[in-house]
Amino acid sequence: MTSPRRRDAAGTRRLLLEAARRRFARNGYAATTVRDIADEAGVNVALINRYFASKEGLFEACLQGVGNELGDAVVGVDQVPRIIARQLSGAHKGEHPNQLLLLLRSSGDERAEEIRLGILRSFAERMAAAGNCAPGNEDCLLRAQVLLSAALGLALLRSTTTMEPLTSADEHDLLAPLQDLFDALLPGR
Amino acid sequence: MTSPRRRDAAGTRRLLLEAARRRFARNGYAATTVRDIADEAGVNVALINRYFASKEGLFEACLQGVGNELGDAVVGVDQVPRIIARQLSGAHKGEHPNQLLLLLRSSGDERAEEIRLGILRSFAERMAAAGNCAPGNEDCLLRAQVLLSAALGLALLRSTTTMEPLTSADEHDLLAPLQDLFDALLPGR
DNA sequence: GCGTCTTGTAAACAACTGCTGACTTACCAG
DNA sequence: CTGGTAAGTCAGCAGTTGTTTACAAGACGC
Numbered sequence: 001m002t003s004p005r006r007r008d009a010a011g012t013r014r015l016l017l018e019a020a021r022r023r024f025a026r027n028g029y030a031a032t033t034v035r036d037i038a039d040e041a042g043v044n045v046a047l048i049n050r051y052f053a054s055k056e057g058l059f060e061a062c063l064q065g066v067g068n069e070l071g072d073a074v075v076g077v078d079q080v081p082r083i084i085a086r087q088l089s090g091a092h093k094g095e096h097p098n099q100l101l102l103l104l105r106s107s108g109d110e111r112a113e114e115i116r117l118g119i120l121r122s123f124a125e126r127m128a129a130a131g132n133c134a135p136g137n138e139d140c141l142l143r144a145q146v147l148l149s150a151a152l153g154l155a156l157l158r159s160t161t162t163m164e165p166l167t168s169a170d171e172h173d174l175l176a177p178l179q180d181l182f183d184a185l186l187p188g189r
Numbered sequence: 190m191t192s193p194r195r196r197d198a199a200g201t202r203r204l205l206l207e208a209a210r211r212r213f214a215r216n217g218y219a220a221t222t223v224r225d226i227a228d229e230a231g232v233n234v235a236l237i238n239r240y241f242a243s244k245e246g247l248f249e250a251c252l253q254g255v256g257n258e259l260g261d262a263v264v265g266v267d268q269v270p271r272i273i274a275r276q277l278s279g280a281h282k283g284e285h286p287n288q289l290l291l292l293l294r295s296s297g298d299e300r301a302e303e304i305r306l307g308i309l310r311s312f313a314e315r316m317a318a319a320g321n322c323a324p325g326n327e328d329c330l331l332r333a334q335v336l337l338s339a340a341l342g343l344a345l346l347r348s349t350t351t352m353e354p355l356t357s358a359d360e361h362d363l364l365a366p367l368q369d370l371f372d373a374l375l376p377g378r
Numbered sequence: 379g380c381g382t383c384t385t386g387t388a389a390a391c392a393a394c395t396g397c398t399g400a401c402t403t404a405c406c407a408g
Numbered sequence: 409c410t411g412g413t414a415a416g417t418c419a420g421c422a423g424t425t426g427t428t429t430a431c432a433a434g435a436c437g438c
Contacts, residue, residue, distance in 0.1 A: 027297075028219060031219035120352060142355060146355070146366045149355070165327050166334040181373055
């Protein structure tokens with residue numbers, strides 16, 4: 001009755017990763033303790049160091065995961081606002097750890113910061129491309145980065161505050177403002 | 190030669206507040222230690238508890254300060270983007286602790302959260318008013334909150350990442366995108 | 379001068395942090 | 409069945425955290 005799934009290295013690794021993603025995204029790096037993560041995963045604390053070497057290593061792994069899952073997204077030209085709206089609303093419901101939020105969480109570690117910045121830059125560039133920016137057009141890239149900032153700020157505010165009607169807005173409610181935002185910043189359509 | 194300004198309760202209180210505002214804004218609540226703050230202020234650690242009762246109390250005082258200084262801002266209709274741009278660029282240079290960032294920092298404490306939310310809500314409502322929203326128009330308020338999210342996201346991304354051209358953009362560079370953003374979200378002019 | 383309140387200092391506390399090492403136990407090839 | 413190894417457990421370490429306490433010293437009325 002105790003352990004239906006014991007002795008499963010890959011499984012516990014995944015449990016730790018998911019718990020860490022949730023905790024880091026919701027509370028930030030410093031405010032999250034390894035014991036918090038281990039408890040939420042239902043796993044012994046020492047296994048964090050076994051599988052990820054350190055708390056920093058676990059955080060890096062979380063970022064890697066976000067990078068992989070987001071690597072294929074955002075290609076369609078007109079789908080950018082829809083994708084953002086879905087991410088935001090999906091994240092708000094607890095169904096999935098909010099991946100976008102992790103991109104705003106900093107641990108201070110240099111390697112983790114490299115990963116984080118890499119994802120953010122790539123994301124901004126793909127947004128710029130979706131907005132028909134000419135490669136090398138600095139002003140257009142800046143506008144894409146502003147758009148990215150807006151999406152991330154939205155994710156953060158929705159997850160850490162209670163501010164109606166923003167908090168309760170669903171995917172559909174968010175779509176229209178995001179669409180306007182996209183059209184205004186990247187009118188290259 | 191040692192102490193030109195010793196024995197100044199109000200002065201050290203102010204030094205602590207300023208140092209705390211900088212640290213909390215830049216690194217967040219959990220990642221900032223009371224010894225960090227005291228060292229940056231050039232003041233003994235114990236005085237934090239003397240003057241502010243606790244780390245939480247100091248954080249609350251920081252939020253109060255932001256609330257007071259931001260209480261009078263944002264009234265002009267067409268000045269919203271300009272004010273935001275100035276805040277963002279002024280904050281980026283180290284001249285002033287970035288007040289906007291503090292509004293994204295959470296300590297978990299309930300009273301501090303009340304203060305933070307109060308400021309944010311008031312800010313959003315004044316933005317909505319500046320956009321000629323009718324009082325009670327939920328959709329218009331939502332758009333103002335999206336605009337606020339964008340500004341805060343911009344502040345956070347600029348302060349915690351290195352992402353050109355966003356990082357080096359000055360007030361003038363930011364004004365045009367922000368103006369478009371404002372016009373798109375609050376076209377009530 | 380003395381006495382007292384205020385301001386600042388120093389040391390220490392208990393709790394918590396990430397992490398480690400020695401250990402038990404499940405699993406599986408032989 | 410059995411030995412070896414991978415997987416998980418446990419207790420504890422060394423350092424840090426916020427906070428408190430006891431003490432030293434300036435400011436000031438008298």
